Each structure stands twice: as structure tokens, then as C-alpha cells.
Amino acid sequence: MGVIGYGLGVIGAGIGIGIAAYGATTSMARQPEVQGRLFTVFILGSAFVEALALIGFVVALVVS
Amino acid sequence: MSEFEQLPDAVNELVDSFVAQPIIGDEYFGFTQYTFWMAVAVVILVILLFAFKKRQAAHLVPEGRFVNAIEYLVEFARKDLVIDLLGATWRQHFPFIATVFFFILINNLIGLVPGAHPGTGTIGVTLALALMTFVYFIDVGVKKHGGWGYLKSLKPSGVPFPMDWLVWVIELFSTFLRLITLAVRLFCNMFAGHVVMGTFAILASLFIQRLAQGVTLEAITGAGISLMWILLLIIIYLVEMLVAAIQAYVFAMLTGVYVQLAEEEE
Numbered sequence: 001m002g003v004i005g006y007g008l009g010v011i012g013a014g015i016g017i018g019i020a021a022y023g024a025t026t027s028m029a030r031q032p033e034v035q036g037r038l039f040t041v042f043i044l045g046s047a048f049v050e051a052l053a054l055i056g057f058v059v060a061l062v063v064s
Numbered sequence: 065m066s067e068f069e070q071l072p073d074a075v076n077e078l079v080d081s082f083v084a085q086p087i088i089g090d091e092y093f094g095f096t097q098y099t100f101w102m103a104v105a106v107v108i109l110v111i112l113l114f115a116f117k118k119r120q121a122a123h124l125v126p127e128g129r130f131v132n133a134i135e136y137l138v139e140f141a142r143k144d145l146v147i148d149l150l151g152a153t154w155r156q157h158f159p160f161i162a163t164v165f166f167f168i169l170i171n172n173l174i175g176l177v178p179g180a181h182p183g184t185g186t187i188g189v190t191l192a193l194a195l196m197t198f199v200y201f202i203d204v205g206v207k208k209h210g211g212w213g214y215l216k217s218l219k220p221s222g223v224p225f226p227m228d229w230l231v232w233v234i235e236l237f238s239t240f241l242r243l244i245t246l247a248v249r250l251f252c253n254m255f256a257g258h259v260v261m262g263t264f265a266i267l268a269s270l271f272i273q274r275l276a277q278g279v280t281l282e283a284i285t286g287a288g289i290s291l292m293w294i295l296l297l298i299i300i301y302l303v304e305m306l307v308a309a310i311q312a313y314v315f316a317m318l319t320g321v322y323v324q325l326a327e328e329e330e
Binding site for chain 1 (some may be wrong): 079144251255256314317
């Protein structure tokens with residue numbers, strides 16, 4: 001059950017990182033000169049979203 | 065596929081090995097394997113620091129890969145982490161933020177050594193780091209605005225009467241939440257990374273086991289699957305290298321952001 005719950009939780013994080021990547025690529029296409037700065041922001045955003053998925057992973061492991 | 069049936073037990077064993085085991089003393093005040101690896105990280109940091117200082121003093125211009133690499137890292141921490149965020153007061157906060165950054169970075173990188181249990185892989189150390197950051201930025205805010213002034217500075221200006229106190233309560237709550245999110249983010253990233261790497265290593269070793277019982281077609285298929293797990297393990301390993309650097313960066317940058325928010329004028 002914990003594994004299924006974790007799988008459901010990852011859907012959210014997947015959507016989140018997808019939206020972040022979408023935003024980053026669109027803005028990079030519009031303004032290639034700010035690419036470096038955008039990449040940092042994108043990585044940071046992904047790190048925040050990813051942390052949520054990882055919390056789910058650890059909770060699933062600890063509870064089971 | 066009997067290998068997959070052995071997997072849950074092996075993973076449980078792996079997860080159990082992440083529980084702090086005291087080498088000396090009891091589990092609350094003892095010297096655990098995490099303490100040991102954290103001490104290793106600190107020793108490496110100190111050695112790097114003194115080696116760098118010695119080599120740097122030898123020449124006026126930085127020479128050699130080692131000195132240049134360290135200077136690049138420090139310059140990165142100074143420019144990207146501190147100056148860009150804090151502006152004029154960067155000099156005051158650089159020592160703390162850089163210390164946190166390098167401590168977490170070395171600890172995270174040590175976690176990539178198979179069998180190592182770095183300090184950041186346990187909630188105790190990450191919570192202590194988060195507590196240090198928390199006390200630091202509260203201190204900065206209180207020094208800047210005064211105790212009552214800092215509490216009041218959490219209240220947004222330009223918001224009508226009943227709403228601003230509601231926002232103030234939420235802000236106050238989220239300030240304390242920073243403590244938990246900082247600690248849990250770093251811990252979960254490191255812990256999950258170690259578990260995933262360990263699981264792939266276990267899968268690789270489980271599938272190759274059959275080869276020991278004699279060379280049959282089944283055993284060779286198992287070895288092939290094992291090779292695939294090893295390839296996946298290498299990819300995960302590379303990702304974890306990235307994560308180790310990014311998490312150190314994220315932690316230090318959030319420290320910078322919180323300090324900046326604390327000393328910001330209304």
C-alpha cells in the first residue's frame with residue numbers, strides 16, 4: 001500500500017517539474033541571453049518540487 | 065524471477081543499516097557511524113583548507129589546478145550565493161553561509177562513497193544545521209530591527225486592517241516552518257539517494273548470484289540483467305553527484321534568502 005501511495009505522490013512532483021521545465025524552456029527560447037540565470041532558477045525550483053516527492057519516499061519507507 | 069522475492073528483505077536490511085548504531089556510548093550521546101563520517105568530512109575540510117592556504121601563499125598568482133579549483137569554488141560561493149543575494153552587507157554573512165555550504169557539500173560528497181554514512185544522511189545533523197541557520201537569521205533580524213521591530217516587520221505594509229494580522233500569523237507560522245523544511249529537505253534528499261543507490265546495488269548483486277551455482281542459460285541471462293542494473297546504478301550515481309552539489313547550494317542559498325528577508329527594510 002505504501003508503494004502505491006508513493007507512486008500517487010510522485011504524479012504531483014512529476015507535473016511540478018514538468019511545469020518548471022516548460023517555463024524554463026519557453027523563456028530560454030524567448031530570451032536566450034538569460035539562459036544561465038534561468039537554468040539556476042529552474043534547478044532550484046526542481047529541487048523544491050523534488051523534495052516533496054522524496055519526503056513521500058522516506059515516509060513510505062519509514063512507515064512500512 | 066525469484067530474485068525479486070528476495071528484494072524486500074534485502075532492502076529492509078539496507079534501511080536498517082541506516083539507523084544510527086553507536087560505536088561508543090549509547091544511542092543518544094554516543095559516537096555513531098554518522099558521527100564518524102562527519103568527523104572524516106571535517107578532517108578533509110581542514111586538510112583542504114590548510115593545503116590551500118600553504119599552496120596559495122607560495123605564489124602571488126594562483127598556480128596549479130588545486131589552488132585554482134578551490135579559488136573557483138570560493139569565488140562561486142561568494143558571487144552567486146552571497147553577493148548577488150545580500151548586496152552591501154555580504155561581507156558580514158559570507159563566513160557563515162560559506163561554512164554551511166562547504167560543510168554540507170563535503171558531507172554530501174562523502175555520501176557517494178559506498179558504505180559511508182555521512183552526517184547529512186541523518187535527521188539529527190540536518191536539524192542542527194537548520195537550527196543554526198534559524199538562530200542566525202533571527203539574530204540578524206533582531207539586531208537590525210530590535211526584538212519587537214522584527215516581529216512587526218513580518219507584517220506586510222499596505223494591507224487593510226484585519227487581513228494584515230492574519231497574514232502576520234501566517235508569516236510567523238511559516239518562519240518556524242522554515243526550520244523543519246530546511247532540515248527535512250536535505251535529509252530526505254540524501255537518505256532517499258542512498259537508499260536508491262543501495263537498492264540498485266542489491267539488485268545487481270542478487271541477479272549475478274546464480275552464476276556462482278554453475279553456468280547455465282538462466283545464469284547468463286541473470287548476469288545480463290545484472291549488467292543492466294549496474295548501468296542504471298551508474299546513471300543514478302551521476303544524478304546523485306548532481307543532487308549532492310545542488311542540495312548544498314539550495315541549503316546555503318535559502319540561508320542567504322532568509323538572512324536577506326530578515327534584514328530587509330519594510
